[in-house]
Amino acid sequence: DIQMTQSPSTLSASVGDRVTITCRASQSIDTWLAWYQQKPGTAPRLLISKASTLQSGVPSRFSGGGSGTEFTLTISSLLPDDFATYYCQHYDPYSSYKYSFGQGTRLEIK
Amino acid sequence: QVTLRESGPALVKPTQTLTLTCSFSGPSLNTRGVCVSWIRQPPGQALEWLARIDWDDDKYYSPSLKPRLTISKDTSKNQVLLTVTNMDTADTATYFCARIKSSGGGAWDVFDIWGQGTVVTVS
Numbered sequence A: 001d002i003q004m005t006q007s008p009s010t011l012s013a014s015v016g017d018r019v020t021i022t023c024r025a026s027q028s029i030d031t032w033l034a035w036y037q038q039k040p041g042t043a044p045r046l047l048i049s050k051a052s053t054l055q056s057g058v059p060s061r062f063s064g065g066g067s068g069t070e071f072t073l074t075i076s077s078l079l080p081d082d083f084a085t086y087y088c089q090h091y092d093p094y095s096s097y098k099y100s101f102g103q104g105t106r107l108e109i110k
Numbered sequence B: 001q002v003t004l005r006e007s008g009p010a011l012v013k014p015t016q017t018l019t020l021t022c023s024f025s026g027p028s029l030n031t032r033g034v035c036v037s038w039i040r041q042p043p044g045q046a047l048e049w050l051a052r053i054d055w056d057d058d059k060y061y062s063p064s065l066k067p068r069l070t071i072s073k074d075t076s077k078n079q080v081l082l083t084v085t086n087m088d089t090a091d092t093a094t095y096f097c098a099r100i101k102s103s104g105g106g107a108w109d110v111f112d113i114w115g116q117g118t119v120v121t122v123s
Helices: none
Strands: A003-005 A009-014 A017-025 A033-038 A045-049 A064-066 A070-075 A084-090 A097-099 A105-109 B003-007 B019-027 B037-040 B048-054 B060-061 B071-074 B079-086 B093-103 B107-114 B118-122
Touching: A003 A084, A003 B060, A009 A017, A017 A033, A017 A084, A017 A105, A033 A064, A033 B107, A045 A064, A045 B093, A070 A084, A084 B107, A097 B048, B003 B037, B003 B093, B003 B107, B019 B037, B019 B093, B019 B118, B037 B107, B048 B071, B048 B079, B060 B071, B079 B093, B079 B107
Parallel strands: A009 A105
Antiparallel strands: A003 A017, A017 A070, A033 A045, A033 A084, A064 A070, A084 A097, A084 A105, B003 B019, B019 B079, B037 B048, B037 B093, B048 B060, B071 B079, B093 B107, B093 B118
């Protein structure tokens, strides 16, 4: 089974900062990688699919990149609304473990 | 517009069977391309995928939980059901249902619309 590891687990930043969250796969996953944002008490929100495709309605300050085993989610200039927990998610069309999530990165206000 | 809403008991006892319902508002669950999953999140922990059911009744399960899970659909009510047998305190979590979207190539790879979740406590 492919393991997804996010870093850091917690990230402290200020409004206006540029931040990057990393997700690493235990083996190559092409670009089968998505990113979600979750705020306390709410369901996750899909931000990016296929490593870099921004979903409709998601602000352009969010961007995704990478392929193979290393992926990034970058927020170019943090707004107060961006402080949340972010998860990466892998889809494996060949495995019984079709969907796996990273352990999450909590983005908190410094 | 597609919406999903989970429902079920808030409290179950250890060893009991949990049955959760996901009411799917939108196209029929039999419409080609409609796939729905269940995902759970223990308090303060990460998301965990549980099961998926497709428009053609294909089903997929998390291997670690497969012996305890059954996913099904009631097309007359446009609902997706999940049963979890032999509940344990470790199954305490918020349970979400979500629609799966394809990013292309026939791969249903991301969860684009989620329900609000239902909290289940095992005690």
